[in-house]
Structures are given as C-alpha cells and as structure tokens.
Amino acid sequence: MRLFGSPDPRQIDGVGGGSSTTSKAVILSPSSEPGIDVDYTFAQVGIEQAVVDWGSNCGNCSAVIAPYAVEQGWVNAVAGEVSVRIRNTNTGQVLHERIAAPAAEEPAGTYIPGVPFPGEAVEIGFVNPAGGTTGKRLPSGEARTVLDIPTVDGGAYENLEATLIDAGAPVIIISAQDAALGEVDFSLWITQSTSELARLDRIRRAGAVAMGLAVDIASAQRAIPKLAIVDAPGTESGCDFKVMMLSMGAPHPALAITGSVGLTLAARTPGTIIASLLSGEAEERLRLHTPAGVIETWYRNIDGSEVVGTTRTARLLAEATLSFDPVMSPADGPAQIHLASELVEIDEPLIPDFEDTHLVDPPPHKRRTVFASVAVFAALGLGTTLIAGGLLNPPATTTDGDYAGETLELVIPLAEGGGTDTWARFIGQELIHQIPGVPGFAPINESGGEGITGSNRFASSADENGTELLVSTATTVVPWVLGRDVVRYSFDKLEPIMVNGTGGVIYGRTEAGISDVSDLVDRDKPLVFGGIAATGLDLTTLVAFDLLGADISSTFGFEGRGPVNLALQRGEVDIDYTTTSSYDSAVRPIAEDGSAKVLMSFGQLDENGKVVRDPNFPKVPTVVEAYEEIHGEAPSGPKLEAYRTLLGLTYTYQKGLWAPHDAPPEAVELLRESAHKLSENDEFNDRAEDILGGYPIVADDQLAERVKEAYTVSEETKSYVTSLLKDSYQIEIH
Known part of the structure; x- marks a missing residue:
C-alpha cells in the first residue's frame, strides 16, 4: 500500500493511478512446479481503504507475464513463437500464453478496446477455468x-x-x-x-x-x-x-x-x-x-481440457527502482518489516507526533531502504495486516460533537484543476481546522458527464454519517433545473452545509454599435453572442437576453470564456459575459481602452430574494435595472421569475457543500456551525479574497431556509426554460 500511495483517493504519493484498474500489482518468479514456467501472484491494492485483496486474479494484468518471462530469460522461443504456462497462486488457475518471437524490426501493432495505443499481442487461455475459487462451475448448482x-x-x-x-x-x-x-x-x-x-x-x-x-x-x-x-x-x-x-x-x-x-x-x-x-x-x-x-x-x-481465452496487448513502459519509505502504525519498540529474505529494522517512530492542528513536515528518516520493485511487492502482504486495522479506518463517531479520527471527503464531480476543484480544495483545507477534532481531508474528483456522474453516485451511495459531502456548482445545478433524464440527484433532497457565490457582468464590443443597454434592442442586425453550451452557465445569460427583449443571435461551441473574449476582440462576436474572477484580466483592460462597454451586472439576490447590485460592481446596473431603462417600467412575470431563480442557482449560491439527506442532524449542525465560524474568521477572509472573489460564505441559521427557497424551481420556470431552449436554440432536453 505504501508503494502505491494508499490509502489516498489520488494515490499522489505512490505509483497507483487512483482507479481500480491502475491500482494492481503483479508478482512473478520462475516456477518449480513441473509443467509450469512462471508463478504469478496478483494483488488488488485498495485506494481509499487500507486493504490489499489477495483473493482474485486479473486477466488484463496477466498479459505482461509472457513478455516479461522472455525478457528475463525464463523461457525461449520455439518455431517462431513463445509459449508460457503460468500458475496463478491466488486461485490455482493455470494460464497458457502465446506471443510471437521477439522481433525488434516489427513494431507492435495490435489494438484492443479501452487502450488508445497498439501493443504486442498476447493470446491468453485459461485452462479448465471452471470452479477455480469455489470448486464448482455453478456454485449454487443451478443455472439461475x-x-x-x-x-x-x-x-x-x-x-x-x-x-x-x-x-x-x-x-x-x-x-x-x-x-x-x-x-x-x-x-x-x-x-x-x-x-x-x-x-x-x-x-x-x-x-x-x-x-x-x-x-x-x-x-x-x-x-x-x-x-x-x-x-x-x-x-x-x-x-x-x-x-x-x-x-x-x-x-x-x-x-x-x-x-x-x-x-x-x-x-x-x-x-x-x-x-x-x-x-x-x-x-x-x-x-x-x-x-x-x-x-x-x-x-x-485442447487435449481434453476446456480452454477459454482472448487477446490482450502489452508494452514495456519503464524499468525502475522504487523507493520505499515505510509508514505504519505506532508501536512500542522498533518496527520490523520482512522483505523477501532481508529483515530491515526501522529504529524511529513511523508516524510523527503533531505539535498543533496543522500539518508539519515529518522528521527525516534515519535510514532509507531502496531496492528493486520485486522485493517491495513481497512486503505488501504483511503491510496489509499491519495497516488494515482500526488506525486508518476507525468507526465513525460524528454525532458527539467531535470529528477526531474521521476524514472529511469532498466529492468533486468535475476534473482537477478547474475553478470548482480549486474552490473545493481551498474550502476543505480551511474548513477542517474549524471542525472540532480536526478531521483529515480527502478531495475526491469523480468527473464525467458534465458533473452528473459523480453527483449521481453521491446521491445513491454516499456515506450518511456526515463524513462525505458533495460539491455543487452551476454546471451540476443547471442539468437538475432542466430535468435531464440522466440526473438522479436532487438538491431538495440534500442538506446544505454552506453556499458561496460569485458575480459577473455582460459587456459588448463598441465597434458593433454598443454604447449603452438601449443598443441591445430594435437593431437592424442582431448582436452575436459567443457561448459555450446553452445548457450550462450560459443559460442565465440567455434568459437575461430574453427578459430584456434583446436582439441577439448565438453561436455555441467555444471551449471557455477566454476564447470568447478573444473572439470578441477580433470582431467575430459582439457580446459576452464574464465572472468576477476573470473580470480584471479579461474585461477591465478593453473597457478602459474603449473597445468594450460594460452594460450590466447579473446582480445578486438579497435575503428577501430581491435582485440587488453586485458588491464588486456597485456602479454597474443590474439586469433588472437595465430592463427598467429600456422599457420604462419594472419587469414582471414568468421571465423575471426564471431569471431570479437562475441568478440564485448559478451566481448568488453558485457553489456549495451538501450532506446526504439522512446524515445525522448533529453532524449537519456541527458542520454548518464550523462553516459559519470559518466565514467570520478575518484571517481566512483575507486568504480567501482571490479564491472567493469577496463573496461571503453563507452558513448561518437561515441557510437551509434560504437555500430551500433559492433551489425551489417552479414548474412554470422549468417549462419556460425548456421552451426557450427549444424555440430559440433548437435544443430539446432529455
């Protein structure tokens, strides 16, 4: 586990890849068994859990055995091919592998599903595979x-x-x-x-x-x-x-x-x-x-034996010597780890004491043992026994007002490196120091399906003890609002822990004839809006345009707001929006040189649900004020209600942390209180200026009520948005 960097959802301090398909070990040696060339032991290394499973086999991993046996000189080619008989020590299964005789002048050219590049073809046959674990092909004795x-x-x-x-x-x-x-x-x-x-x-x-x-x-x-x-x-x-x-x-x-x-x-x-x-x-x-x-x-x-097989590929990626720094549970006296035939004694504590609640660098090791990977793998079995106990996986006790010994997991349903991921990791690291007991922190990225995949998984199987929280953002909120059939999560069935907003402005290219908001209507030629996707954060802007009655045509498919901004500067699009975090770098310079005009801000919702000016843009009118300037009266009706709803969901309460609906009330209350303490911490707010853009964390006594109101989407609003997308943008929601 130490070699792979487990337990850690990213396995960042090891050679594991953070997924079940890349957290596996193959341990090989020549066999002394008659008729067998290679003994093969397989280890499925846990990622988030401190466990190694030695009870199964992996056919995909088996593909490396024949090429490796050839490289090591354990077998030789006969008549232009190499045939290797293998025993899997986990199950007793015998495998028969064949590869072409090594020929450096012929590059490997076999492709298989799931692997983007070609490799050396390895034909793998399982000899008499039935009953390898239970002794029976049909363990229950029945076909069904x-x-x-x-x-x-x-x-x-x-x-x-x-x-x-x-x-x-x-x-x-x-x-x-x-x-x-x-x-x-x-x-x-x-x-x-x-x-x-x-x-x-x-x-x-x-x-x-x-x-x-x-x-x-x-x-x-x-x-x-x-x-x-x-x-x-x-x-x-x-x-x-x-x-x-x-x-x-x-x-x-x-x-x-x-x-x-x-x-x-x-x-x-x-x-x-x-x-x-x-x-x-x-x-x-x-x-x-x-x-x-x-x-x-x-x-x-074959020769009276059932053989079932397929073809896989293999390719040498690297030859390496891996450094092994054992970190195990504290014990009285020196710890000992048996590595192959060598006994290595480690004569200092293996987990340093912490002087305070913040992480400190561990003391330097007095001795570092470096050896080849084959020797390291031999230690994994013992490592499982020593580490897989209660130290790293204590029972949850989140209802006693103390998270000591727990790990707070934040499920981030988007890829690493983006704005939501940055926000979540920053908030998580800060929040744990406000929670009594100072739990560990584990950010877990479950990207896929525009944030839907990870959110769906959370809704169906998250731990309900208050140690696992979901990170939300506009990207995951909008599909829920639209009622897409792939969405299986519902924010009205989750418990909010904290919410945090952002803001933004709509701006236009002055050479397109834009000097104020009145230039958005009654145009001879529509203004071109540059979009990413109508069913994402762009939706709030599209509803704003519809509310205003703006003459707008749209082009979608840009990879981000940065490319849209550059397209506007080149004259390819006429109107765009940006969020607060990128305003200074993307919009302020072109507004100051006169090539762009800031027309309005999206605004923010106050405690009464009214659209008010954004504190970061106090001199810029809101979309509602722009409507009044254009039409001479305040807006009302379904379009205004839809805009207010989306403003709350995608800006005022854009990001949030959520607990499962059935999480213990004591744990939910403790987490909210801790988040509220964080929001009132001046040092935190100073550090958070760049990340949060000056928008406060909301986690007070009225949080649940406010969020419930903001996240309540009427059928009228859903119907309006669906019709707008279909009628104006030819997008049907499924």
Missing part, C-alpha cells in the same frame, strides 16, 4: 438462482434472478432490466448506473453469500465476486450480447478478462441468463459489446 436482496431501509427483501458462475473469477450475472437499465441506451449505461451502485453492490454481496464466498453480506470482499449486467445485442451491434461489468464498486471502462471467461462459459451453459440472450448455441468465438468497444473471446477443447 433467486437472490434475496436487502433494502436500504431494512424493509422487505427484493428478489431477483441471477446466474452465479465461477470461471476465471466468480461472477454474478444479472439482466439489464433487473439493474434498472433495460430501457436505457447502452451508451448511457455508465452514467445512469451511478444512481444504482448502492443497490447493485447489495446484489453483488448477496450473490457472494449464495456462492459461499462470504458468511454474510457485510463480510463480502470488494473485488470478488464481480457483477456483470447483460442484455440482448440489438440489431445494430453485430455482437452476441451487451455487457457492463462493475469493478471495485464502479463501472469498468472495458471488461475484466477473468470476468469475460465466466461470461463465455455462462453463454455455453444451458439455462443461464446469457444463454437466453443468444439466438442459438454459442459459437467458438463470442463478441461482447462493452462500454469501450467489442471484445472477442474464444472457447476450445
């Missing part, structure tokens, strides 16, 4: 088994049919209909399934019990059994069936090869869920449609 699935609320059990098969690895197979994906387009399975992950894991755990892999649901391992969701291929796919597999609780981007072995044998076993999807008997080759593309498997009978 009815599982009793517990509900979250402890109510009546849900019953559904599954195929339980043990081949390559134990796999539970269920239909897309039972996974709530039966009516969902296959391209949306990964996104849509996030709202079902908690239920799908309960299904997987119930299957583990039925297969004899766990005594109860709670004790089921995360890596095995695997869960596969299958459906008929559809007329256009050219495949035998569609499949999406879950790995370590999340949708797999392609397919676990050990899982594909189980799926292949299930297709050849009468009565299974997969067999019922096929138009006839399974052929020698099967084509499996996965989220990453089509994977082909084959079945052969």
Whole structure:
C-alpha cells in the first residue's frame, strides 16, 4: 500500500493511478512446479481503504507475464513463437500464453478496446477455468438462482434472478432490466448506473453469500465476486450480447478478462441468463459489446481440457527502482518489516507526533531502504495486516460533537484543476481546522458527464454519517433545473452545509454599435453572442437576453470564456459575459481602452430574494435595472421569475457543500456551525479574497431556509426554460 500511495483517493504519493484498474500489482518468479514456467501472484491494492485483496486474479494484468518471462530469460522461443504456462497462486488457475518471437524490426501493432495505443499481442487461455475459487462451475448448482436482496431501509427483501458462475473469477450475472437499465441506451449505461451502485453492490454481496464466498453480506470482499449486467445485442451491434461489468464498486471502462471467461462459459451453459440472450448455441468465438468497444473471446477443447481465452496487448513502459519509505502504525519498540529474505529494522517512530492542528513536515528518516520493485511487492502482504486495522479506518463517531479520527471527503464531480476543484480544495483545507477534532481531508474528483456522474453516485451511495459531502456548482445545478433524464440527484433532497457565490457582468464590443443597454434592442442586425453550451452557465445569460427583449443571435461551441473574449476582440462576436474572477484580466483592460462597454451586472439576490447590485460592481446596473431603462417600467412575470431563480442557482449560491439527506442532524449542525465560524474568521477572509472573489460564505441559521427557497424551481420556470431552449436554440432536453 505504501508503494502505491494508499490509502489516498489520488494515490499522489505512490505509483497507483487512483482507479481500480491502475491500482494492481503483479508478482512473478520462475516456477518449480513441473509443467509450469512462471508463478504469478496478483494483488488488488485498495485506494481509499487500507486493504490489499489477495483473493482474485486479473486477466488484463496477466498479459505482461509472457513478455516479461522472455525478457528475463525464463523461457525461449520455439518455431517462431513463445509459449508460457503460468500458475496463478491466488486461485490455482493455470494460464497458457502465446506471443510471437521477439522481433525488434516489427513494431507492435495490435489494438484492443479501452487502450488508445497498439501493443504486442498476447493470446491468453485459461485452462479448465471452471470452479477455480469455489470448486464448482455453478456454485449454487443451478443455472439461475433467486437472490434475496436487502433494502436500504431494512424493509422487505427484493428478489431477483441471477446466474452465479465461477470461471476465471466468480461472477454474478444479472439482466439489464433487473439493474434498472433495460430501457436505457447502452451508451448511457455508465452514467445512469451511478444512481444504482448502492443497490447493485447489495446484489453483488448477496450473490457472494449464495456462492459461499462470504458468511454474510457485510463480510463480502470488494473485488470478488464481480457483477456483470447483460442484455440482448440489438440489431445494430453485430455482437452476441451487451455487457457492463462493475469493478471495485464502479463501472469498468472495458471488461475484466477473468470476468469475460465466466461470461463465455455462462453463454455455453444451458439455462443461464446469457444463454437466453443468444439466438442459438454459442459459437467458438463470442463478441461482447462493452462500454469501450467489442471484445472477442474464444472457447476450445485442447487435449481434453476446456480452454477459454482472448487477446490482450502489452508494452514495456519503464524499468525502475522504487523507493520505499515505510509508514505504519505506532508501536512500542522498533518496527520490523520482512522483505523477501532481508529483515530491515526501522529504529524511529513511523508516524510523527503533531505539535498543533496543522500539518508539519515529518522528521527525516534515519535510514532509507531502496531496492528493486520485486522485493517491495513481497512486503505488501504483511503491510496489509499491519495497516488494515482500526488506525486508518476507525468507526465513525460524528454525532458527539467531535470529528477526531474521521476524514472529511469532498466529492468533486468535475476534473482537477478547474475553478470548482480549486474552490473545493481551498474550502476543505480551511474548513477542517474549524471542525472540532480536526478531521483529515480527502478531495475526491469523480468527473464525467458534465458533473452528473459523480453527483449521481453521491446521491445513491454516499456515506450518511456526515463524513462525505458533495460539491455543487452551476454546471451540476443547471442539468437538475432542466430535468435531464440522466440526473438522479436532487438538491431538495440534500442538506446544505454552506453556499458561496460569485458575480459577473455582460459587456459588448463598441465597434458593433454598443454604447449603452438601449443598443441591445430594435437593431437592424442582431448582436452575436459567443457561448459555450446553452445548457450550462450560459443559460442565465440567455434568459437575461430574453427578459430584456434583446436582439441577439448565438453561436455555441467555444471551449471557455477566454476564447470568447478573444473572439470578441477580433470582431467575430459582439457580446459576452464574464465572472468576477476573470473580470480584471479579461474585461477591465478593453473597457478602459474603449473597445468594450460594460452594460450590466447579473446582480445578486438579497435575503428577501430581491435582485440587488453586485458588491464588486456597485456602479454597474443590474439586469433588472437595465430592463427598467429600456422599457420604462419594472419587469414582471414568468421571465423575471426564471431569471431570479437562475441568478440564485448559478451566481448568488453558485457553489456549495451538501450532506446526504439522512446524515445525522448533529453532524449537519456541527458542520454548518464550523462553516459559519470559518466565514467570520478575518484571517481566512483575507486568504480567501482571490479564491472567493469577496463573496461571503453563507452558513448561518437561515441557510437551509434560504437555500430551500433559492433551489425551489417552479414548474412554470422549468417549462419556460425548456421552451426557450427549444424555440430559440433548437435544443430539446432529455
């Protein structure tokens, strides 16, 4: 775990890649077993949890074995190819691999789904794979088994049919209909399934019990059994069936090869869920449609043995010596770690004491041991035993007014490096020092689907003890307002911990004939607005234009506000907006030299829900004031209500932290009180000037009431926005 940088959701201090598919170790040695060339041990290294799972195999990782064995001189080429027989020590499974004899003049040119570049083709066959873990191809003795699935609320059990098969690895197979994906387009399975992950894991755990892999649901391992969701291929796919597999609780981007072995044998076993999807008997080759593309498997009978296989690729990425700095639980006396045949004694404390609540640099090590990676991997098994106890994963106690020993996780549903990510990491680091007990802090980026994927996952399976919070921003709020069918989260079913706003202005190019707001209407030629996406933050600006009755045409597809600003300066677009954080760099210079005119600010909502001037632009009229100047009266009606609603959602309360609805009230109250203390801390506010733009954190006693009002979107507003997008921009919301 130390080598991979675990436990840490980013594995930033190690060689792990922060995902279940990149947190794996392969441990190899020549075999002394007759008829076996290489012994292979596989380790699935936990990411956020301090655990290493030694109970399974990884077919994709197996692809490195034959090329490595050739490089090490353990096997030789015969008749132009290399054949390697391998024993997986985790399961006892025997694998047979073949590669072409090394030929440096012929570059590797085989592509497989899920890997963007070509590699050396490795044909992997699993010999007699059935029953490797449980001793039976069908552990329950039946092609279909009815599982009793517990509900979250402890109510009546849900019953559904599954195929339980043990081949390559134990796999539970269920239909897309039972996974709530039966009516969902296959391209949306990964996104849509996030709202079902908690239920799908309960299904997987119930299957583990039925297969004899766990005594109860709670004790089921995360890596095995695997869960596969299958459906008929559809007329256009050219495949035998569609499949999406879950790995370590999340949708797999392609397919676990050990899982594909189980799926292949299930297709050849009468009565299974997969067999019922096929138009006839399974052929020698099967084509499996996965989220990453089509994977082909084959079945052969060789010398009386069943062999199931596929083709993977391998490529040498690096040869490295890795530095290992052991950090383990404090103990009386020196800690000892057994590494291969060498005993290394570490004669200083392994976790430094902290002088205060802020992180300090650890003391320098008195001794550093550097050795080859093979020796390091040998230590992982013991490391699991020593670290996987209660020290790093204590039981949650968030209702006693003290978060000591906890870790506050912020789920950031967007990629690292953006404005929301910067905001969340800054707020999280500051907030933990206001929370009694000073918990640890773990920012977790779950990007995808314009922020929808991570938000869906949070809504379906977030820890409800008050240690996991969701970060929201306009990017995730607008799809919820629009009622997009891929959105499975709802802000009226979450508990706000804090909100924070931003502001912005609308400005135009003076050479387009813009000198004040009256130039927006009654034009001979519409002004061109440069947009990114009508269904994102741009939506508030589009509603403002409609409220004003501005003569505007729009062009979308810019990659950000910066490119739009440059296009305006080149005369390619006429009107744009910017948020407070980029005003000084993007707009102020061209406003001061006269090439652009600041027309209005979006404004802010006050405590009474009234649109008032932005404190960062006190001399700039709001959109509402601009309406009054153009039309000689105050605005009213559905358009004004829609603008006020979107202003609150996307500017006044643009970013926020949210707890699950069922989080303990004591924990929610403590977190809000801590956020309110932070908002009143002068030193914090000084540090936050650049990040927050001067807009205060709101976490007072009226927070829940204010947010509830701001996030209540009427059906009239939803209908108006939907119609505006369809009628004016030819965008239909799904």
